[in-house]
Amino acid sequence: xxxxxxxxxxxxxxxxxxxxxxxxxxxxxxxxxxxxxxxxxxxxxxxxxxxxxxxxxxxxxxxxxxxxxxxxxxxxxxxxxxxxxxxxxxxxxxxxxxxxxxxxxxxxxxxxxxxxxxxxxxxxxxxxxxxxxxxxxxxxxxxxxxxxxxxxxxxxxxxxxxxxxxxxxxxxxxxxxxxxxxxxxxxxxxxxxx
Amino acid sequence: xxxxxxxxxxxxxxxxxxxxxxxxxxxxxxxxxxxxxxxxxxxxxxxxxxxxxxxxxxxxxxxxxxxxxxxxxxxxxxxxxxxxxxxxxxxxxxxxxxxxxxxxxxxxxxxxxxxxxxxxxxxxxxxxxxxxxxxxxxxxxxxxxxxxxxxxxxxxxxxxxxxxxxxxxxxxxxxxxxxxxxxxxxxxxxxxxx
Amino acid sequence: xxxxxxxxxxxxxxxxxxxxxxxxxxxxxxxxxxxxxxxxxxxxxxxxxxxxxxxxxxxxxxxxxxxxxxxxxxxxxxxxxxxxxxxxxxxxxxxxxxxxxxxxxxxxxxxxxxxxxxxxxxxxxxxxxxxxxxxxxxxxxxxxxxxxxxxxxxxxxxxxxxxxxxxxxxxxxxxxxxxxxxxxxxxxxxxxxx
Amino acid sequence: xxxxxxxxxxxxxxxxxxxxxxxxxxxxxxxxxxxxxxxxxxxxxxxxxxxxxxxxxxxxxxxxxxxxxxxxxxxxxxxxxxxxxxxxxxxxxxxxxxxxxxxxxxxxxxxxxxxxxxxxxxxxxxxxxxxxxxxxxxxxxxxxxxxxxxxxxxxxxxxxxxxxxxxxxxxxxxxxxxxxxxxxxxxxxxxxxx
DNA sequence: TATGAATGAGGCTTCATTCAT
DNA sequence: GATGAATGAAGCCTCATTCAT
Numbered sequence: 001x002x003x004x005x006x007x008x009x010x011x012x013x014x015x016x017x018x019x020x021x022x023x024x025x026x027x028x029x030x031x032x033x034x035x036x037x038x039x040x041x042x043x044x045x046x047x048x049x050x051x052x053x054x055x056x057x058x059x060x061x062x063x064x065x066x067x068x069x070x071x072x073x074x075x076x077x078x079x080x081x082x083x084x085x086x087x088x089x090x091x092x093x094x095x096x097x098x099x100x101x102x103x104x105x106x107x108x109x110x111x112x113x114x115x116x117x118x119x120x121x122x123x124x125x126x127x128x129x130x131x132x133x134x135x136x137x138x139x140x141x142x143x144x145x146x147x148x149x150x151x152x153x154x155x156x157x158x159x160x161x162x163x164x165x166x167x168x169x170x171x172x173x174x175x176x177x178x179x180x181x182x183x184x185x186x187x188x189x190x191x192x193x194x
Numbered sequence: 195x196x197x198x199x200x201x202x203x204x205x206x207x208x209x210x211x212x213x214x215x216x217x218x219x220x221x222x223x224x225x226x227x228x229x230x231x232x233x234x235x236x237x238x239x240x241x242x243x244x245x246x247x248x249x250x251x252x253x254x255x256x257x258x259x260x261x262x263x264x265x266x267x268x269x270x271x272x273x274x275x276x277x278x279x280x281x282x283x284x285x286x287x288x289x290x291x292x293x294x295x296x297x298x299x300x301x302x303x304x305x306x307x308x309x310x311x312x313x314x315x316x317x318x319x320x321x322x323x324x325x326x327x328x329x330x331x332x333x334x335x336x337x338x339x340x341x342x343x344x345x346x347x348x349x350x351x352x353x354x355x356x357x358x359x360x361x362x363x364x365x366x367x368x369x370x371x372x373x374x375x376x377x378x379x380x381x382x383x384x385x386x387x388x
Numbered sequence: 389x390x391x392x393x394x395x396x397x398x399x400x401x402x403x404x405x406x407x408x409x410x411x412x413x414x415x416x417x418x419x420x421x422x423x424x425x426x427x428x429x430x431x432x433x434x435x436x437x438x439x440x441x442x443x444x445x446x447x448x449x450x451x452x453x454x455x456x457x458x459x460x461x462x463x464x465x466x467x468x469x470x471x472x473x474x475x476x477x478x479x480x481x482x483x484x485x486x487x488x489x490x491x492x493x494x495x496x497x498x499x500x501x502x503x504x505x506x507x508x509x510x511x512x513x514x515x516x517x518x519x520x521x522x523x524x525x526x527x528x529x530x531x532x533x534x535x536x537x538x539x540x541x542x543x544x545x546x547x548x549x550x551x552x553x554x555x556x557x558x559x560x561x562x563x564x565x566x567x568x569x570x571x572x573x574x575x576x577x578x579x580x581x582x
Numbered sequence: 583x584x585x586x587x588x589x590x591x592x593x594x595x596x597x598x599x600x601x602x603x604x605x606x607x608x609x610x611x612x613x614x615x616x617x618x619x620x621x622x623x624x625x626x627x628x629x630x631x632x633x634x635x636x637x638x639x640x641x642x643x644x645x646x647x648x649x650x651x652x653x654x655x656x657x658x659x660x661x662x663x664x665x666x667x668x669x670x671x672x673x674x675x676x677x678x679x680x681x682x683x684x685x686x687x688x689x690x691x692x693x694x695x696x697x698x699x700x701x702x703x704x705x706x707x708x709x710x711x712x713x714x715x716x717x718x719x720x721x722x723x724x725x726x727x728x729x730x731x732x733x734x735x736x737x738x739x740x741x742x743x744x745x746x747x748x749x750x751x752x753x754x755x756x757x758x759x760x761x762x763x764x765x766x767x768x769x770x771x772x773x774x775x776x
Numbered sequence: 777t778a779t780g781a782a783t784g785a786g787g788c789t790t791c792a793t794t795c796a797t
Numbered sequence: 798g799a800t801g802a803a804t805g806a807a808g809c810c811t812c813a814t815t816c817a818t
Contacts, residue, residue: 005798026220028791039800041795050792142368145358149365153351160346171343174336178372198817199781222808233783238810240781393777414608416812427779429816438813530756533746537753541739548734559731562724566760586796587802610787621804626789628802 009046011036016057025054055113062117065092069124079137082128083176089151090172093158122148139181150175203240205230210251219248249307256311259286263318273331276322277370283345284366287352316342333375344373397434399424404445413442443501450505453480457512467525470516471564477539478560481546510536527569538567591628593618598639607636637695644699647674651706661719664710665758671733672754675740704730721763732761 015036019027029050033040047053068088075081122144129147132138154175161168209230213221223244227234241247262282269275316338323341326332348369355362403424407415417438421428435441456476463469510532517535520526542563549556597618601609611632615622629635650670657663704726711729714720736757743750 008799029793030791033801040793040802041800042798044793045798048793139368145361146365146368149351149355149361150368152354153347153365153369156350156354157343157347160350161343167339167343170340171347174340174344174372175347175369176372178368178370196781196818202781223810224808234810235783235812236781239783242810244809396778417814418812421780428781428814429779430777432814433777436814527756533749534753534756537739537743537749538756540742541735541753541757544738544742545731545735548738549731555727555731559728559735562728562732562760563735563757564760566756566758584802590802611789612787622789623791623804624802627804630789632788 005046008036008038008042012038012043012046012053013056013060016053017060020054020057029053052113059114059117061092062114062121065089066117066121066124069121069128073124073127078128078131078135082132082138085125085128086151086154086172086176086179089154090158090168093155093162125151136181138179142179150179199240202230202232202236206232206237206240206247207250207254210247211254214248214251223247246307253308253311255286256308256315259283260311260315260318263315263322267318267321272322272325272329276326276332279319279322280345280348280366280370280373283348284352284362287349287356319345330375332373336373344369393434396424396426396430400426400431400434400441401444401448404441405448408442408445417441440501447502447505449480450502450509453477454505454509454512457509457516461512461515466516466519466523470520470526473513473516474539474542474560474564474567477542478546478556481543481550513539524569526567530567538563587628590618590620590624594620594625594628594635595638595642598635599642602636602639611635634695641696641699643674644696644703647671648699648703648706651703651710655706655709660710660713660717664714664720667707667710668733668736668754668758668761671736672740672750675737675744707733718763720761724761732757 012032016032019032019035023031029043030040032053033043036043043053047056065085065088069085072081072084075084125147126144129138129142129144133140133142154172157175158168158172161171206226210226213226213229217225223237224234226247227237230237237247241250259279259282263279266275266278269278319341320338323332323336323338327334327336348366351365351369352362355365400420404420407420407423411419417431418428420441421431424431431441435444453473453476457473460469460472463472513535514532517526517530517532521528521530542560545559545563546556549559594614598614601614601617605613611625612622614635615625618625625635629638647667647670651667654663654666657666707729708726711720711724711726715722715724736754739753739757740750743753
């Protein structure tokens with residue numbers, strides 16, 4: 001019985017992530033139930049409130065990012081590792097506001113439920129940041145607060161340009177380049193067309 | 195009676211801007227009416243649809259920015275002028291997503307109503323951009339598309355940090371610095387990968 | 389000034405008849421104003437209530453029919469005259485429920501305003517009926533009440549078949565034939581197709 | 583729980599029939615809910631649109647009549663059977679336009695939902711008609727189209743006189759008599775002109 | 777007197793949440 | 798535990814009517 005419940009919970013989370021990404025956070029709870037193949041009652045048994053369901057999705061997203069950040073912590077090249085984290089942010093920003101809302105929640109409005117994931121992400125991200133700064137790959141005048149806010153900004157912008165991957169890549173690079181110390185090469189950037 | 199109607203229209207627009215900034219775009223039309231001190235019928239007389247009301251607010255915001263951009267066009271220092279536009283974007287990002295949505299609308303989803311304001315903003319912004327690039331104040335590998343997308347990103351990020359002006363300023367500087375050419379400081383940063 | 393007012397009243401009545409016939413009695417008062425080329429305020433100055441406007445239209449319709457009935461009163465052949473009235477009913481049933489509602493109002497729900505027109509119609513119709521009965525053109529076992537109810541029925545049915553004039557004619561004849569004494573010829577009726 | 587739902591559906595249908603008959607088809611959905619003793623949400627769960635609710639009522643009415651017509655198909659006396667169907671039409675015409683609208687829908691505007699019931703009614707009614715015509719009880723120059731239109735006319739007229747059963751009976755007889763062949767009584771009536 | 781802007785009650789519909797089965 | 802029917806608050810919008818100009 002526990003197994004069933006857990007599987008339902010996971011199916012619900014997956015469905016919710018999909019639905020909210022596709023239709024926005026205003027998508028109905030019924031739609032999530034439908035997509036998960038369960039009754040509406042089951043949704044509310046697992047997540048007594050739509051807000052809690054949303055929260056769970058956001059936490060899962062932040063947790064994925066935190067996982068990635070922690071992995072990168074062990075990487076050889078600190079500069080590469082740090083920017084890889086930012087790449088992960090862009091990569092996650094597939095559609096709609098799900099991720100940016102998740103990060104926003106993690107950054108500012110953090111609810112109790114999001115706190116642990118947020119803390120992990122922040123800790124790992126700061127570690128990556130400091131290492132990259134010591135390696136001279138990132139401007140020294142940047143702190144954890146800026147980094148978190150910037151991640152939200154990157155996510156939001158990436159979502160904004162999700163429809164045009166090329167544009168997304170160019171814009172993301174611009175945003176990220178603000179973090180580099182001077183003398184960064186602009187050579188590999190293609191000339192802006194048009 | 196034209197006078198009354200116009201005054202009401204303006205009161206409505208102001209109230210709507212306030213309400214949507216404060217409560218998000220899902221705020222109810224009735225709340226706007228209440229805040230404007232008019233009956234709900236009056237809202238719908240001026241804006242037959244909630245969508246049209248929202249649109250009007252967004253258009254007004256974009257138009258303000260377009261005005262500012264056009265002003266700056268006449269400024270002496272192209273670099274300063276360009277970055278002043280980005281400052282204006284940050285300054286307008288009061289709270290919630292109102293502005294970023296406005297810019298997003300201007301950039302991508304532009305409805306017919308927003309088209310003229312969008313076009314003005316884009317034209318003036320591109321003019322500022324080219325001038326700043328010729329003056330060597332901005333990286334040459336940036337085009338209009340990136341600029342518009344970046345403005346959305348800046349707005350979104352600025353909204354995110356609206357609660358903390360200091361942080362907002364620091365983050366905005368980071369974002370904006372990505373646009374500057376490489377002469378900033380010194381360092382051994384690797385060329386922007388990929 | 390009186391002339392203006394009267395002309396407006398007439399324009400309004402004509403517009404109302406048109407609008408209600410076209411869109412049904414649920415058409416908005418604004419639509420009537422628009423079609424009449426006057427402001428909404430003017431409608432309500434002339435007809436303080438939508439109901440009163442509707443009533444005026446209905447009264448006008450009944451009055452037309454009463455006029456026709458009174459004309460026919462002077463005709464030579466009583467049988468022809470009587471059935472000509474019923475033809476007039478069919479002919480008026482152009483579209484929507486306007487006429488049948490008018491007649492219904494005249495027959496049953498008659499408001500005070502409709503009373504005079506109703507009385508005229510009923511008086512003339514009964515006169516035609518009696519004359520036709522004396523001439524042997526109509527069954528003797530029919531009275532004024534039946535006649536009025538029948539006229540409503542004919543109108544309603546005619547409206548129902550307004551889209552197909554041939555069908556309308558055939559069905560109307562069936563209904564009307566119920567009033568004739570026996571031995572009526574069915575020779576001139578085309579065989580029902582299909 | 584299926585049982586509950588079905589019971590509610592039936593209660594709703596009954597309430598809707600009652601309400602629309604009493605107050606006309608413009609009666610509010612909330613009134614139906616109130617009369618059925620359920621919440622407004624329940625109405626919309628069963629009938630996602632007011633139009634669909636209305637449609638369901640009309641279909642039920644037409645279906646009743648179709649049932650009756652099919653029963654009569656097995657009767658011994660074809661003439662009696664046919665006129666019994668018309669009696670059923672009169673009997674169903676309780677008040678307001680509900681039935682006539684139902685028949686009208688069945689005759690002309692038939693929506694997809696009403697199609698099957700309409701087809702059944704029409705098939706059985708035509709069978710009754712043909713049998714009655716072969717038995718010499720009904721004029722031969724009448725077809726299915728006229729019959730359907732006439733049924734609407736009978737219903738409309740009957741509704742009109744619902745307040746006075748005696749009058750209703752007399753008028754209905756008149757209407758129905760139009761269908762009988764010429765052997766009714768005696769008289770010197772002119773052949774139906776035109 | 778004509779105009780049309782303002783009003784707000786009321787209608788349809790959606791959706792988070794509860795609860796009987 | 799799961800289901801899905803029931804609930805009703807709340808949202809958008811329409812329209813008859815009033816009233817300032």
